[in-house]
Amino acid sequence: MATIRLNRPVFSGVDPRLPEEMASAAAAVGQDDAVRAVILYGNRRVFATGADLREMADRPPAAADAHTRLLHAGFNAIAEIPKPVLAAIAGYALGGGLELALCADYRLAGEGAVLGLPEIGLGIIPGTGGTQRLPRLIGAGQAKKLIFTGRRLTAAEALAIGVVDEVVPDADVRSAAQLLAEQFANGPTAALAAAKRAVDGGVGLPISLGLDLEREQFAALFNTEDLRHGFRAALDGRPPAFLGH
Template sequence: MRGDGSGEFIRLEVDGGVGTIRLDRPPMNALNKQVQEEIRAAAVEASARDDVRAVVVYGGQKVFAAGADIKEMADVSYVDMAARAGALSSAFTAVAEIPKPTVAAVTGYALGGGLELALCCDRRVAGDNAKVGQPEILLGIIPGAGGTQRLARLVGPSRAKDIVYTGRFVDAEEALSLGIVDEVVAPDDVYEAALRWARQFVNGPARALAAAKTAIDGGLNGSLADGLKLESQVFAALFATEDQKTGMRSFVENGPGKAVFNGR
């Protein structure tokens, strides 16, 4: 695997068109300020690079991320956190805004900020030993990096409130039934399962995939009428791409599913 973009704790490793944003801050990948900003930088780089066509976010074989660095937060004042909270949220939003298919490969714990990071991906693959949750309430706070918003949009307000209010850990089987994760496999198979999903898109129509993500995510933020307008705009724009011409000509000449796209 070829490592390119890297910080002290976060690496962007690119291999065969798939970029892996690798969290590596032993033992629990605690998400301190430095880690958060390195995640932002890796997401921005993955977004910009033409050789990255899909992205896996991975914490390693033992743990995804067990949450924020509480030692760093414990003595922070309201004034300081008020100044920092927006940057915390936007660092994770940089992952959500990667204009390519993204998948979180979750082993072990994905708690607090760890679950919030996983929720920024399009899909989540978890080991059968995984435990996810938003335990911030047990610290006298609430999720502050998207947990109250992305979780509620994913599983509905009632289920999100149960998870946020109680701070309980949700095991892999329940997380699958609730739709928090999309696939459960043996822990040793998590990364390969995530790669398998991501590799589907390496030779796909990159502009159309980005447009699909824009339409779905953007449409969830407003009314149905606004979403339909957005869909129409990004749909029409694809008729300016090479892949649209390639895909339709291939369909006419050879039938469906045989087009070879160049991502432009």
């Protein structure tokens, strides 16, 4: 397992180095065969929050577009890590922080977590994936309600509409994420990557093309050692011990 840690000295404000560092971290864990699951984590008080309002307020449109392009590249790099990615959300996940959590495959939140996309209150909209990833996750109606109102959700409310997948006591956020990541890390790496490609790649496709993608990913796994180990274990009536290739 690897942890990508959002380690910032201030409570809010996106460090201008963040997009490049996210892309670099995503490449490092994505290319390292020893890493088989990834956790995103901030600290006990905040997962991540949005932009520095003082810095952003006077930004001209061209500069806003250029910086957002960089953020999109960094966020997309996290979303495209070819391994299971878990967001361990403690404290606040607001604006860009929630948008970053939406890049994960699974979101686990502490009971005291606060989540939301408050941008509308500033006269803008979510700009790093919120208008695109959130509707795909919870449906357009619920997503529009959250974006249009900018309201903050408790962890329980976020769980009820599918923004997060699991809620645990605040003190258990990291350990619960590590336990689930360990389960993924002990699984069949190629099959997990194939499942991620099939789901993520098929969401925006017509069903016929999505089924073609699924079939291709399914068939390719018959070249893997993990498939052979998995089948042998099933036939022998014992738990599989996957090798990760």
